Amino acid sequence: MVALKAAEIDRYIANPPDSVNLILVYGPDTGLVNERAQALISKAAAENDDPFSQVKLDAADIAADPSRLIDEALTIPLFGGRRTIWVRENGTKSVLPAVETLLKNNDFSAFVVIEAGDLKKTAGLRKKFESSKTAIAIPCFADTIKDVDRLIDEETLSAGLQITKEARNSLHTLLGADRIASRGELKKLCLYAMKDNRIEVHHVEEIIGDASAFAMDELIDAAALGDTVTLDHGLERLSASGTDAGVIASQALRHFQMLHLCRLKANQRIPVEDVIGGMRPPIFWKRRAKIVRQVEVWNEDFLERALIRLNDTVKDARLNANLSFAIVSHTLLAIAQVAKASNRRR
Template sequence: MAQLKASEADRRIAAMEKSGPDHALYLIYGPDHGLAFERASRIAKSSGADMEDAFATVRLDADDAASDPSRLADEAHTVSMFGGKRLIWVRGTTRKNLLKAVEPLLALPPEDAVVIIETGDLKKTAALRSRIEKSPHALAVPCYADGGAAVSQLVADMVQQAGKTIDRETARALVDLLGGDRLASRGEIDKLLLYTGEDREITMDHVSTIVGDAASLAIDSVVDAAATGDMAKMEKTTKRLLAQGTAPFLIINACLRHFQMLHMARARMASSRQDAGSIIGGLRPPINFQRKDAVVRALRLWSGPDLEKTSRRLDAVLLECRSNAALEQPLLMTMLLAITRQAQRLSRLN
């Protein structure tokens, strides 16, 4: 069966970067969209296709690929005019049956093309995921939020590649400040490396100055206000962030990570019979002390099914933002208003 454990994905992709892709089709899925994009990009580069050549690299929206099921196979089996590998990269989600477009490729895999399907989170029972996991010609690559060990490795790799050093205590402090989203973590580490300039050693002063800045704290404030039903604070802080140039998708992504964390914490409450305060107090990396009370209130407020439903809506909104940047801000405000009103309704019921 062609499926990877989440912990094996980076090692497998590193091997592809040395010797080339080992399957004709790759399904990159999961809730961490930053990590999904990073892994899809690495596989794309390893394919050997010229990513600047529109004939060698074809990019398709998932909805378009599903609307014309024969197009994906036609593109994959088209012979390059000038020789060499071709890359077919499908991105986004669709309510249509994308599996119909994929089936011909599993029956007759292309010899001179690599197909990448980068999508959102998929249940184990999802038809597309299930079919690809059973095919010897395709590989499913899961992308879940980074845990502490993965973030530590990311820090170590990026610092080493930059020719700098960081001691264990400073590295641990940096990891505690970074979240589980791979793309956001890379952005913070890149910013830190740029700030250190010609300094060879990264110090605690560098980390405290650059990482976890006021904008990040303000985004957390928006998330907590929405999750606890504080409409005035949510609207005021969101408007200030947008006026300062904060990208709407960063706020949506922070909301998604927060509700996924609450969903996990709610499950632990049910299995361990601990109260909300104990569960939040035991999280690693720890919740910032300034946020702890608000996070505990949110965990007490939201049920498991409500958290799961909201996480899925946020996931869908984030993908829609990526496909239509012009709608980012309206989508953000609509989603935040919906979450805040739901929190207010839950407060009245409790």
């Protein structure tokens, strides 16, 4: 089967067919990957409260004993019901040999979910699932504006709050890189605005603007502007907070893709301020002056080089979890040095 289309995924997860017992959930949005894997496992395990029928395995466990996965899948629950197996593939150890055994011997009743990172089309694990007639691959990419709106609606409705259009537009510029991080920020925002019964722009600025914007936006702006002091400080704070380095790299890549698009439009003699003002989703008004400066600092050639470097960094961070923060930090510092040199020339 080919990977599910974006419009099909939520409907499929809400009601996965009993005929499918092997699913791969993968993509650059680690929070969304985890959320969807959890939802699938919870749905399958809802009718079975036997804790011994719910198994969690790490890639290292399976790499050390490739037959472990098929043994677990063939085990019949003592008290009946459906056995669930949740496998986390971290990029350092391959579960492909064990999965191949499952695909060849798919006559098992257990429900197996493989949670993986960002897999290219050529990745062996992804190719096996997408070419299989019995397994399903579910991609998880960064949230679109529509996805963020749905997430906002879910959390505000749950909290019994309304939200203004201006506050919603502000959230569009701050959320979307990682589903779990976005949901956490929204829960915090709803709790903060609870006493006012409605979320206004000032609530967003006071709660998400100070924490989340620094955590991502200020850090990336500092790199793009050559502000190494702010960048060093931001990296220290993010490292101490346990922020996923892969999320930082993915957000930086998206930011430089946006800068590249702006630079191309500016090359057509469109004023940079007009280019920035017309971006969708809209850029948070407090950041616009910084973005204008970044478009002026970076030329097309340097931006293309930065995009190649960031794309490689996203991949390397996923494949080397123990070194991911050092890898991302090194890339952002290198980008900041380029921006600083460009500033001096200007």
